[in-house]
Amino acid sequence: MQRFNALSLLRRSVRGHQGWRPHWRDPAPKPAYDAVIIGGGGHGLGTAFHLARDHGMRDIAVLERGWIGGGNTGRNTTVIRSNYLFDESAALYDHALKLWSGLSQTLNYNVMFSPRGVMMLAHTLHDVQVGRRHVHANRLNGVDNEWLTPEQAKAFCPPLSIGPGLRYPVLGAALQRRGGTARHDAVAWGYARAADAMGVDIIQNSEVTAIRRDAQGAVSGVETTRGAIRTKKIGVVAAGHTSVVMAMAGLRLPLESYPLQALVSEPVKPVFPCVVMSNSIHAYISQSDKGELVIGAGTDAYVSYSQRGGLHIAAHTLEAICELFPRFRRLRMLRNWAGIVDVTPDRSPIIAKTPVAGLYVNCGWGTGGFKATPGSAHVFAWTMAKDAPHPINAPFTMERFREGKLIDEAAAAAVAH
Amino acid sequence: MLLIDCPFCGERPELEFSYGGEAHIARTPDTASDDGWTAFLYDRTNPKGIHAERWRHVHGCGRFFNALRDTVSDKFRATYRIGEARPELE
Numbered sequence: 189m190q191r192f193n194a195l196s197l198l199r200r201s202v203r204g205h206q207g208w209r210p211h212w213r214d215p216a217p218k219p220a221y222d223a224v225i226i227g228g229g230g231h232g233l234g235t236a237f238h239l240a241r242d243h244g245m246r247d248i249a250v251l252e253r254g255w256i257g258g259g260n261t262g263r264n265t266t267v268i269r270s271n272y273l274f275d276e277s278a279a280l281y282d283h284a285l286k287l288w289s290g291l292s293q294t295l296n297y298n299v300m301f302s303p304r305g306v307m308m309l310a311h312t313l314h315d316v317q318v319g320r321r322h323v324h325a326n327r328l329n330g331v332d333n334e335w336l337t338p339e340q341a342k343a344f345c346p347p348l349s350i351g352p353g354l355r356y357p358v359l360g361a362a363l364q365r366r367g368g369t370a371r372h373d374a375v376a377w378g379y380a381r382a383a384d385a386m387g388v389d390i391i392q393n394s395e396v397t398a399i400r401r402d403a404q405g406a407v408s409g410v411e412t413t414r415g416a417i418r419t420k421k422i423g424v425v426a427a428g429h430t431s432v433v434m435a436m437a438g439l440r441l442p443l444e445s446y447p448l449q450a451l452v453s454e455p456v457k458p459v460f461p462c463v464v465m466s467n468s469i470h471a472y473i474s475q476s477d478k479g480e481l482v483i484g485a486g487t488d489a490y491v492s493y494s495q496r497g498g499l500h501i502a503a504h505t506l507e508a509i510c511e512l513f514p515r516f517r518r519l520r521m522l523r524n525w526a527g528i529v530d531v532t533p534d535r536s537p538i539i540a541k542t543p544v545a546g547l548y549v550n551c552g553w554g555t556g557g558f559k560a561t562p563g564s565a566h567v568f569a570w571t572m573a574k575d576a577p578h579p580i581n582a583p584f585t586m587e588r589f590r591e592g593k594l595i596d597e598a599a600a601a602a603v604a605h
Numbered sequence: 606m607l608l609i610d611c612p613f614c615g616e617r618p619e620l621e622f623s624y625g626g627e628a629h630i631a632r633t634p635d636t637a638s639d640d641g642w643t644a645f646l647y648d649r650t651n652p653k654g655i656h657a658e659r660w661r662h663v664h665g666c667g668r669f670f671n672a673l674r675d676t677v678s679d680k681f682r683a684t685y686r687i688g689e690a691r692p693e694l695e
Contacts, residue, residue: 444649
């Protein structure tokens with residue numbers, strides 16, 4: 189691996205940037221691996237990285253149907269925060285947030301993590317009560333979160349309109365200063381490069397078509413569009429397509445897949461210093477380093493794999509954005525798209541062993557998986573390597589639905605479901 | 606926005622309808638067990654392809670019906686009344 193530092197950049201630049209090599213190899217699949225990860229997004233590549241670095245498993249393949257980071261990792265709005273209500277969630281998401289702060293150094297790759305603050309608006313008395321409850325719960329769990337008056341919210345985010353005539357009056361806001369954004373592509377590329385350097389094979393354009401089981405029912409391999417691969421351990425990290433992959437092993441999961449939309453505006457000068465989200469009127473917004481306003485909308489109501497989403501969903505969000513930030517009314521939107529998100533009934537993920545020996549699943553991140561990428565990858569690699577959950581992901585089983593131990597974060601998600 | 610063919614009213618825009626989740630998930634005597642109840646409440650087919658689902662024409666006739674929709678293209682392949690068997694598609 190060519191390490192990046194100021195000296196190496198300088199040396200290459202005076203030579204006209206000749207001699208940079210690809211960040212990862214493009215290997216053909218081998219006939220067998222110690223472990224196979226299905227899904228080359230941030231969570232899957234991160235899992236391979238932690239398996240290789242923390243658990244000494246170097247004989248690993250990451251199988252990606254398209255190109256790495258081309259699914260939800262490259263489609264989300266890159267918001268990072270950990271202000272979830274329940275103890276289990278706060279532990280999981282704050283674990284991730286702590287890893288975010290050192291991720292660029294860990295990977296020797298600039299993921300552009302920017303803790304610029306995430307502010308969640310309250311528009312009704314109910315919002316205020318819920319928001320304050322979150323602030324208190326977070327502080328008890330050691331997660332920073334503070335309550336702002338409308339004037340303080342406006343001072344933190346000057347474009348915000350807080351006037352009394354608003355259709356959606358701002359009554360207050362919860363601010364997590366450690367929250368922010370990161371460069372989504374760099375997360376996938378950084379993990380891929382670091383995992384590849386430790387011997388992990390990243391195999392793109394390789395769709396899994398079947399999961400093989402042995403006579404005892406344990407997994408024995410996968411079939412792909414690039415040939416069969418033998419393995420005793422399979423980690424499924426397939427986001428919206430998890431149900432499709434798990435059906436190959438005969439499992440039905442408590443998941444439904446929906447298109448979640450995002451949009452970007454034409455690029456403008458720096459105007460927006462933080463991330464603002466509104467649960468009840470369904471909008472979130474930040475500004476990328478390129479200058480585009482990055483806007484997140486909601487999910488469609490029905491199950492779909494279309495990666496498109498209905499226009500009225502995006503229009504609804506833009507109406508709210510124009511009301512909250514009147515100066516953006518004349519901005520043009522450049523692109524909109526959707527990612528397919530797998531949603532569980534309690535809006536918390538499943539990071540667990542399955543009833544099939546050797547088969548592990550990391551799914552159900554719904555509308556908010558990007559923020560958890562480093563933590564998710566770390567605890568899922570632990571679970572796969574030791575065949576037992578890390579204490580942080582121990583509550584996030586499939587069996588919690590049978591046992592009634594739901595981690596009901598539906599209200600904590602940034603958007604109303 | 607989708608055009609949905611209500612079996613009672615004909616084609617109407619998606620905004621007139623509300624989605625009711627996967628169809629043909631019935632409560633049976635098996636549902637009384639923990640596993641049966643879990644499956645009934647939570648486990649879903651979530652297919653990439655033809656999905657049997659419930660819709661309600663909430664801003665129209667107000668009635669529930671079932672539909673077969675392709676979840677890749679979002680194209681409706683058939684709509685049919687509650688109680689009717691799932692139609693065969695060629």
